[in-house]
Amino acid sequence: VTLPAGATTVTLVSNSHELRQAQSVTVTSGGSAAVTVRLPNGRLSVNALPWAEVWADGELLGTTPLANVPLRVGSHEIVWRHPTLGERRQTVLIKARTPARVGVDFLR
């Protein structure tokens, strides 16, 4: 993105992620500047019937039922594992404001 030299406020907007972030950036004449986007955490509530261990992007979140687990805004691969009933996977979009809720039923 070409910008006039000097200090500028860049606003990053993603409606699908309920995200709106304003950041200052200073661009020198003929130079370039990088803006690092620090995504906030949203919240995930997750469950399984009868129950399961839950992993997000390969990291163990815990055993269901789980509520309000903080996760970075964006898409995450959620995996449910039960010792005898197998495994389920689902991609979940974490938004900045609205908590995500997701449950699976191993018995169906």
Next chain:
Amino acid sequence: MMLGLVVAGLLVLAPLPQLDPAAEFAAARALYASAAYEDALWRLARLSPATGPLADEVDTYRALCLLALGRTDESARVLEQIVVRSPSYALDETQVSPRLVAQFREVRARVLPFSARAMYAIARESFDRRQYQAAAAQLRELLRLIDPAAIQEPWSGLADLRVLAEGFLKLADEMAAGAPPPAPTSTAVMPPMAAGVASPGPVYSNAYRDVVAPVEIRRQVPLWEPPPGTPQGTYQGLIEVVINEQGRVESAAMRKSVAPTYDAALLASTAEWRFQPAVRDGVPVKFRRSYEVIVHSR
């Protein structure tokens, strides 16, 4: 710790709209399954007055929701209520979260000794009232509960309680079958529920305007030593006593449990309560009175 005791008042509630408990419970379970724990709790609370036989199941889901939300003290309290209400209740461990199973086991191990003693006290009360069939049924239920095969962690006094329960069950069965009254026994190590055997006669209450209510002379209640792990908070219950013509507590019953670890001691303490008896037409009469009990765990 503070302890308060006040006479319970009459509370009149407006009738609730008719609910279909099974349908409401199904809706609450669906909310729980979709991880909408707050909404499920709201549904379960709405359902509570009408649960009846579903009470234990409803409370299990309430505990699951609270556990999910990190409100573990509250979930422990709910599980305590289940164990007090239904000491024999068992979770289907394949169908609920291991987190709840672990908490339920911990709560049950802590509460069961007190529940068992309270059950014994209730059975003895039935026996003392000469309700032998009821006493026998209550003692059988107690013996099932404290069957050595079903107890994971035996507690001090369990064997004695079992011997007492078996002895009184034999007596109750004999009495129910029409055997002559037994010779007086002095083997009971549990505190009696009442100062003596109930005698016949009408029992009055505040509803009778021509009866002068009893006047308290001595009414000490035991201090509560919450067992380790008891969640902090306020615990409320309701005890009902019948005060006889001599101003002694003839019978006592918990209408609402305060805490399993406190109920039996509170019931036992009523044997020492003394009143100036209620009077009707100048004659002492029996009188039924309820007390709200509030204790705090800090």
